Amino acid sequence: MTPETNSVTAPAPADAARRPRSTRIGVVTSSSRDKTIKVTVSYQVRHPKYGKYIRRRTVLHAHDERNECHDGDLVEVMHCRPLSKTKCWRLVRILRAAPRERGGEA
Numbered sequence: 162m163t164p165e166t167n168s169v170t171a172p173a174p175a176d177a178a179r180r181p182r183s184t185r186i187g188v189v190t191s192s193s194r195d196k197t198i199k200v201t202v203s204y205q206v207r208h209p210k211y212g213k214y215i216r217r218r219t220v221l222h223a224h225d226e227r228n229e230c231h232d233g234d235l236v237e238v239m240h241c242r243p244l245s246k247t248k249c250w251r252l253v254r255i256l257r258a259a260p261r262e263r264g265g266e267a
């Protein structure tokens with residue numbers, strides 16, 4: 162048996178066998194809990210009869226390991242395994258940080 166025809170090959174990377182995970186982009190509406198953020202994803206759907214576009218939204222609970230998100234940030238989240246009863250998304254990156262208020266006294 163020559164090395165070229167050997168049936169034993171190196172294992173494929175784990176990412177090659179896995180399907181791409183779904184991602185969503187939304188705005189952080191709550192970051193008060195520890196390592197958890199609430200992300201609102203807004204979208205529009207067309208009414209089947211009247212044709213008018215209707216605004217809809219989905220609220221996702223996502224895992225923020227380093228507590229780096231704040232209210233108003235535009236973030237990208239990725240679907241993952243269930244982390245708690247309501248949390249099955251995780252933070253990928255912050256796309257745009259919201260302006261922060263200065264905490265000084267007047």
